[in-house]
Amino acid sequence: MSGHAVGVRIPYAQAPGHVQRWVEDRLGGDLAQVIDCVGGMSPGPAARVRTASGSAAFVKACGAGLNPNTPDLLRAEARVLAALPEHPCLPRLLDVQDDGDWVVLLIEDLPGSPPPAPWRHADLVRVSDALAEARSVLDAVDVGDVPAAVESSPIFLTRWRALADQLHLVDPWWAAHHDALAHHAERAAGLIDGDALVHCDIRADNVVLTPDRTVLVDWGQARRGAAWMDHAMLALDCSMSGSETSTAELADADPALRDRDPADLLALAAAAAMSFVSRSTEPAPQSLPTLPATSARWADAFRPYLTEALAEVG
CATH class of the missing domain: 3.90.1200.10 (Aminoglycoside phosphotransferase (APH), C-terminal lobe)
Structure with missing residues (x-):
């Protein structure tokens, strides 16, 4: 059987309150829409979020309590994204929060989806x-x-x-x-x-x-x-x-x-x-x-x- 890798993520609603408050602060308002995403092997939440005023982002986050290695992967990703130049094939990092436990990445919201698997x-x-x-x-x-x-x-x-x-x-x-x-x-x-x-x-x-x-x-x-x-x-x-x-x-x-x-x-x-x-x-x-x-x-x-x-x- 083929297909995308699918782990077990917690929904965004179960992310700690301080994570959700930071996201809302950076986007400038309460969230009006949250679309939880599946795929990948991280146990942390991944979601497309949007405020009532239209500010949008993709949020991915994880704390050491979920998995001790995943926050370091997010830290590594944040460093690379921050160094990447603006290019249509590369995602744009909006912000990152790291309190030593939970790491949260705000990335540009992309109006699309992964290619279907099996590959065409x-x-x-x-x-x-x-x-x-x-x-x-x-x-x-x-x-x-x-x-x-x-x-x-x-x-x-x-x-x-x-x-x-x-x-x-x-x-x-x-x-x-x-x-x-x-x-x-x-x-x-x-x-x-x-x-x-x-x-x-x-x-x-x-x-x-x-x-x-x-x-x-x-x-x-x-x-x-x-x-x-x-x-x-x-x-x-x-x-x-x-x-x-x-x-x-x-x-x-x-x-x-x-x-x-x-x-x-x-x-x-x-x-x-x-x-x-x-x-x-x-x-x-x-x-x-x-x-x-x-x-x-x-x-x-x-x-x-x-x-x-x-x-x-x-």
Whole structure:
């Protein structure tokens, strides 16, 4: 089964009072409309809000009591958004509040929605074009405070190695192909190294399509890495979220990928899939009850591409 990642968020109405008061203060009035949003894995609220006078924003927030790691992801996203230049493919940060516990981001309200999953070919082309269009302005951003992918992307560095000790807990397919996949996953760390600012979490639910914009949202996982990574993430999401265009077909069509050795994309896919399988065997983190099942679904969705790529690449 394919589709967007869906966690369990609390509704905006359950956010602490001081969070709601801060939002209303920044927007200049009581809220007349709140539309809670689903999607993503954060347990905190995410909502489109509007005052009676028409001031609007997208609010995302989380406190350490919901999940100890999510506020740091919001802090990281706030730093990146603050550094991003104004561009149609990039979201605009309006304000941020951090009291040491709850972190609240006010982001421009985008009159659109994520592309449907499974991906449609036309939407993939839009997002691939947006990644290419944004590249020149992203290359001008000061990335000094952004973590290096080669130092802080466990999915591609170390996480996949844990599967070797968990093979008795998962489908036998993974044991039968473990050594071949591990051989390719070993190369992933070297392939993601670089100095470009990359989103590093391009998925269908991290894009908003409006009538005239294609906007890359959710920058909490941004890294300094190889510029081709975001195009690779889009190709891998053809497997993860499902698509009428396969991972291999998009790799053949995307100008940022089609001249690369097919073994490069296989290396990233192998590391990611093995990491997801490993994570699916472990207890759910605090307030992230759907993460093991989502990880298992993503891993299983990779199998057709991995089978094809292993047969082609060897």
